[in-house]
Amino acid sequence: MYNITVIPGDGIGKEVMKATLSVLDALNLNLNYTFAEAGDECLEINGEALPEKTIQLCKKSDACLFGAAGETAADVIVKLRHEMELFANLRPVKSYPGTNALFNDIDFMIVRENTEGLYKQDEEKYTENGAEAKRIITRQAESRICDYAFKYAVKHGKSKVTGVHKANVLKKTDGLFKKIFYETAENYKNKGIDAEDFYVDATAMYLITQPKTFEVLVTTNLFGDILSDEGAGLVGGLGLIPSANIGENGALFEPVHGSAPDIAGKGIANPLAMMLSAVMMLNYLGETEEAENLDKSILKVLKESKNLTPDLNGNSTTDEMAEAVKIELLKFN
Amino acid sequence: MYNITVIPGDGIGKEVMKATLSVLDALNLNLNYTFAEAGDECLEINGEALPEKTIQLCKKSDACLFGAAGETAADVIVKLRHEMELFANLRPVKSYPGTNALFNDIDFMIVRENTEGLYKQDEEKYTENGAEAKRIITRQAESRICDYAFKYAVKHGKSKVTGVHKANVLKKTDGLFKKIFYETAENYKNKGIDAEDFYVDATAMYLITQPKTFEVLVTTNLFGDILSDEGAGLVGGLGLIPSANIGENGALFEPVHGSAPDIAGKGIANPLAMMLSAVMMLNYLGETEEAENLDKSILKVLKESKNLTPDLNGNSTTDEMAEAVKIELLKFN
Numbered sequence: 001m002y003n004i005t006v007i008p009g010d011g012i013g014k015e016v017m018k019a020t021l022s023v024l025d026a027l028n029l030n031l032n033y034t035f036a037e038a039g040d041e042c043l044e045i046n047g048e049a050l051p052e053k054t055i056q057l058c059k060k061s062d063a064c065l066f067g068a069a070g071e072t073a074a075d076v077i078v079k080l081r082h083e084m085e086l087f088a089n090l091r092p093v094k095s096y097p098g099t100n101a102l103f104n105d106i107d108f109m110i111v112r113e114n115t116e117g118l119y120k121q122d123e124e125k126y127t128e129n130g131a132e133a134k135r136i137i138t139r140q141a142e143s144r145i146c147d148y149a150f151k152y153a154v155k156h157g158k159s160k161v162t163g164v165h166k167a168n169v170l171k172k173t174d175g176l177f178k179k180i181f182y183e184t185a186e187n188y189k190n191k192g193i194d195a196e197d198f199y200v201d202a203t204a205m206y207l208i209t210q211p212k213t214f215e216v217l218v219t220t221n222l223f224g225d226i227l228s229d230e231g232a233g234l235v236g237g238l239g240l241i242p243s244a245n246i247g248e249n250g251a252l253f254e255p256v257h258g259s260a261p262d263i264a265g266k267g268i269a270n271p272l273a274m275m276l277s278a279v280m281m282l283n284y285l286g287e288t289e290e291a292e293n294l295d296k297s298i299l300k301v302l303k304e305s306k307n308l309t310p311d312l313n314g315n316s317t318t319d320e321m322a323e324a325v326k327i328e329l330l331k332f333n
Numbered sequence: 334m335y336n337i338t339v340i341p342g343d344g345i346g347k348e349v350m351k352a353t354l355s356v357l358d359a360l361n362l363n364l365n366y367t368f369a370e371a372g373d374e375c376l377e378i379n380g381e382a383l384p385e386k387t388i389q390l391c392k393k394s395d396a397c398l399f400g401a402a403g404e405t406a407a408d409v410i411v412k413l414r415h416e417m418e419l420f421a422n423l424r425p426v427k428s429y430p431g432t433n434a435l436f437n438d439i440d441f442m443i444v445r446e447n448t449e450g451l452y453k454q455d456e457e458k459y460t461e462n463g464a465e466a467k468r469i470i471t472r473q474a475e476s477r478i479c480d481y482a483f484k485y486a487v488k489h490g491k492s493k494v495t496g497v498h499k500a501n502v503l504k505k506t507d508g509l510f511k512k513i514f515y516e517t518a519e520n521y522k523n524k525g526i527d528a529e530d531f532y533v534d535a536t537a538m539y540l541i542t543q544p545k546t547f548e549v550l551v552t553t554n555l556f557g558d559i560l561s562d563e564g565a566g567l568v569g570g571l572g573l574i575p576s577a578n579i580g581e582n583g584a585l586f587e588p589v590h591g592s593a594p595d596i597a598g599k600g601i602a603n604p605l606a607m608m609l610s611a612v613m614m615l616n617y618l619g620e621t622e623e624a625e626n627l628d629k630s631i632l633k634v635l636k637e638s639k640n641l642t643p644d645l646n647g648n649s650t651t652d653e654m655a656e657a658v659k660i661e662l663l664k665f666n
C-alpha cells in the first residue's frame with residue numbers, strides 16, 4: 001500500500017485531479033489517498049495558502065499529487081519544494097501524436113535545480129526606488145543536481161547531458177555551475193555519457209532550431225523554469241507537460257500548467273499533464289509496469305484522436321477523455 | 334557627415350562588417366568611418382579586449398557598428414553598453430521570406446533593459462563552494478526602459494506593450510518592475526496603447542504558441558537576452574536578428590549573433606543581421622529614406638532567393654549576397 005497525499009488545489013487543478021484519480025482507480029494498486037488543502041481557496045478558508053498540516057502530510061506520505069494553485073501558486077509550490085527538500089525538478093518535453101507539437105520526435109528531459117538560485121527569494125527592498133535579489137549557487141546543490149542528471153542519463157539509456165548556464169556574464173555563480181557540471185561529467189565518461197554546455201540564450205534558440213539534438217538538459221532553477229515552458233510551447237502547450245519534484249525523502253508530482261482560471265469550471269481542461277505526472281509517480285514508486293500501462297493508454301487515446309479536449313482541437317470533456325484512458329487501461333487486465 | 338566607429342571584432346564579425354560597409358558605400362550618405370579594435374584578437378595583440386581608446390572613440394562618434402567578439406564577447410559588449418550608457422537594447426524579431434522561419438507574419442520588438450539586473454555582474458564568490466550574484470532592479474532604469482517601450486509603440490503605430498517578469502517569485506525586484514510597468518502604461522492609455530504582463534516562463538511558451546499576438550515586449554536584461562534568442566529560433570536563426578543599443582548620447586548597432594568560429598574564414602556568413610543593424614543605425618541617425626531603401630533591398634534579395642548563404646539553404650558567399658543587395662540598392666538612385 002502507498003500513502004499518497006492529494007492536493008487538488010484551485011481551478012482546473014481539481015478537475016484534472018478528479019479525472020486522474022478515476023483513472024488510477026483502474027490500476028491494480030492499493031493507493032491510499034489523503035486529501036490536503038493548499039492554494040487560493042485554502043487561503044480564503046483557512047487564512048493561509050499552505051497550512052502546516054498539508055506540509056506535514058506531504059512529508060509523511062510516500063508521494064504527493066498536486067493539481068494547481070491560483071494566485072498563490074508561487075507561495076505554495078516554492079515553499080513545498082523547500083520544505084520537502086525536493087531538489088530535482090524533472091520536466092520531460094515530448095511530442096505526442098494528435099497534438100499541436102511543432103515537430104515529431106522531440107523527446108528530452110529538463111532536469112531543473114529546485115532549491116536555490118533566485119528561488120531562494122532572498123530579496124532586499126532597500127527603497128521604493130530599487131531592490132535586489134540574490135542568485136545563490138552552491139556546490140552542494142548544483143553538484144547534486146548535475147549528478148542526478150547524469151545518473152538519469154545512464155538509467156534511461158541516454159548518451160548526452162547538456163549543461164545550461166550564463167557563465168560568460170555570471171562568471172562566479174555560473175562559472176561555478178559550469179565547473180561542477182564538467183567535474184560531474186568526468187565521473188560518467190566511462191559510462192558512455194557525453195557532456196556539452198551552452199549558454200541559456202543559445203539554448204533557448206537551439207530548442208527551436210535543433211530540438212532533436214537534446215537528450216537531457218541540466219540547469220539552475222529559473223533557467224529550468226523558462227526553458228521548460230518553452231519546451232511546452234514546442235510540443236503544443238502545457239496540456240501535456242508533467243513534472244516530478246524529487247527529494248531524498250519524498251516526492252511531489254504536478255502538471256507544469258497552472259489553475260487556468262479562464263477555463264476552470266467548464267470541465268474541458270486537458271487532464272493528461274496530470275495523468276502523465278501520475279505515470280512519473282508510479283515509476284518513482286517502482287510500479288513500472290502499471291506506469292507503462294497508463295502511459296500506453298494515454299498514448300492510445302492521443303493516437304486515436306477521438307476523445308480529445310479543446311486544447312488538442314477536439315471537443316471532448318475532461319471526464320470523457322479520462323473515461324477513454326480508463327477503457328484502454330482496463331484492457332491490460 | 335556622420336562619424337561612425339566601426340568595430341569588426343573577431344571571426345565572422347569582420348566578414349559581415351566588410352560586406353555591410355560595401356553596401357553602405359552605395360548609399361547617398363557621407364559616412365566617415367573610424368576603425369577600432371575589440372575582442373579576442375585585440376586582447377592577444379594589445380593585452381586587453383576593450384582598449385580605452387576604443388571606448389573613447391565610441392563615445393565620441395555619432396553611432397557605432399559592432400561586428401562580433403569571440404570568447405571575450407561578454408567583457409567587450411557588456412562593458413561597452415555600460416560605459417556608453419546604452420540603456421535600451423532593441424531586438425526586432427521578424428519573419429522574412431526565403432528563410433526557415435516557423436511562421437510567417439511574426440513581427441515584434443523586444444525592448445531589453447541594458448544596464449542592470451544580473452548584468453551588473455555584482456557577484457561575490459565567498460568560497461569554492463558557493464557564490465551569489467545580485468540582481469539589481471532600480472526604478473530609474475526600469476521606468477526609463479518601460480517609457481522607451483511605450484514611446485516606441487506610439488511612434489511605430491503599435492497598439493500593445495507586454496511587460497515580462499517573474500513577479501510571483503521575485504516579489505520585490507520584479508514586483509517593482511511590474512509596478513513601474515503599469516505606472517508607465519497609465520501615461521500611454523490616452524494614446525491608445527494597451528498594456529498586458531506575463532511571467533517570463535509563460536512568455537517563453539507564448540512566443541511559440543501565439544507569436545503573432547505580440548507587438549512590443551519590454552523586460553529586464555537577462556530575460557530580454559533569453560527571449561530574443563528564442564525569437565531568433567522562431568524566425569529561423571540568428572542570421573537575421575539585428576540589434577540596437579541606444580543611449581542618451583550614443584548608440585551601437587550589432588547583430589545578435591556571435592563570432593561563429595565554426596564558419597569563420599569560410600566567407601559564407603550571412604551578412605543580413607549586420608546589414609539590418611545598419612538599417613537600424615540609419616533610422617537612428619534620421620536617415621529614414623536611406624534606411625528604407627536598404628531594408629527593401631535586403632527584402633528583395635530574400636524574396637528572390639537566388640543569392641542566399643548556406644544558413645538560408647542557399648550556396649552563395651557573404652560577398653555574393655552583399656553584391657546582390659548592392660545591386661538592388663543602386664536601383665533606387
Ligand SMILES: CC(C)[C@H](C(=O)O)[C@@H](O)C(=O)O
Nearest residue numbers: 073074077078225501502534
Ligand atoms: C508557480 C511558479 C512559482 C512555478 C515556478 O516558477 O517554479 C511554476 O512556473 C513552475 O514552473 O512550476
Ligand SMILES: CC(C)[C@H](C(=O)O)[C@@H](O)C(=O)O
Nearest residue numbers: 168169201406407410411558
Ligand atoms: C555576449 C553576451 C554577453 C551577450 C549578452 O548576454 O547580452 C549576447 O548574448 C547578446 O545577447 O548580446
